[in-house]
Amino acid sequence: MFSYIINKIFYGLLTLFGVVTVIFFLFNILPGDPARMMLDQREDSEQLENIRKKYGFDQSISTQYLYYLNDLSPVSIHSKRPDNYTYLSKDKYAYTSLFSTNNKELVLKYPYLRKSFQKNDKDVSEIISETMPNTAILAVSAITIAIIIGVFFGVISALYKDTFFDRIISIISTLGMSVPSFFSAILFAWLFGFVLHKYTNLNMTGSLYEVDDFGEEIYIQWKNLLLPSIVLGIRPLAVVIQLTRNSLLEVLNQDYIRTARAKGLSTFKVIKTHALKNSLNPVVTAISGWFASMLAGAVFVEYIFNWNGLGKEIVNALNSLDLPVIMGSVLIIASMFILINILVDVIYGLLDPRIRLK
16 A cells, blocks of 8 residues: 555655646736736836846746746745845745855755745745635635535435436536536625625625624624525535435445345335445546636636635736746646645545456
8 A cells, every 4th residue: 555655645745746846837927017017007127127136037938947847846946146146035935044155055945936926025935825724714614515415316316217306417417517616606695685685694705714794803704605605515416416326326226235134124225325435436436526626716706706726816916027936836726736636536445446456
């Protein structure tokens, strides 16, 4: 099992390296001067030149790429010269020195995602750390709704195959998969946040943390979580229903299930003890993909409900061409996909040893 995990981590790191390379060259071939994006268009040439030198924009693309890899790497080489981009500074990031020469130093540090062009040189990692918890709370809430309700209705649909209940559940799940998230978000916000507001007491927009009318106290507004989490959970809910139903129907036709029933076990115990566990592999795969997408930032849902998460931050960065924020966010998203896929593969290996052997 250990070698299986190491193998998955190795290929995950290779994938991450490819993502880093694509991200860098994709955003560095865009037209426009990054130095001018950081400063006002009316700034003089001397200020622009200082910015280019400070951030390494005056170097060739290949050198900038090496700078970028050096910034992201937890073990990196840095210069001791203050006029060099790779100069070590405690203001830039905390580090631990591993090896030192007259001009260079090998250090251990956190990955450096650089600074925002638009938010007064604010660290990208700080921006992401402020918005990511909101997205994580929204994603966990949405996927929890999808799992609990989806598995329940999937089991009901399988047990009552080809009945009225099965047809109604199938219609609802098909509709849930067909309707785009942005349309569902607009519909739910308008219906429950505006038309039925006096009954639901829900707002059309709002984030988890809000400021009181005097601008002094920040408080948690849990009711603002309800609508976006339901909307975000609709599509994975529909997928979970269909996968649970189809997988459970296949498992229920196996010989060992018939043997369990012949022993006199109740339908509930057969489902709970034997059938459900063995039918959840495709559900785990689907949930992992959806959960990674949600953590990556439910862009439309967050933007429509004005939820201060990573998805909304990406939209704002795209509007203002804040390249470091976009690049850092995409890199975090890719890392999440890779990490979750590794975890899912490990879970598969634990559930089914044949996967490890393959």
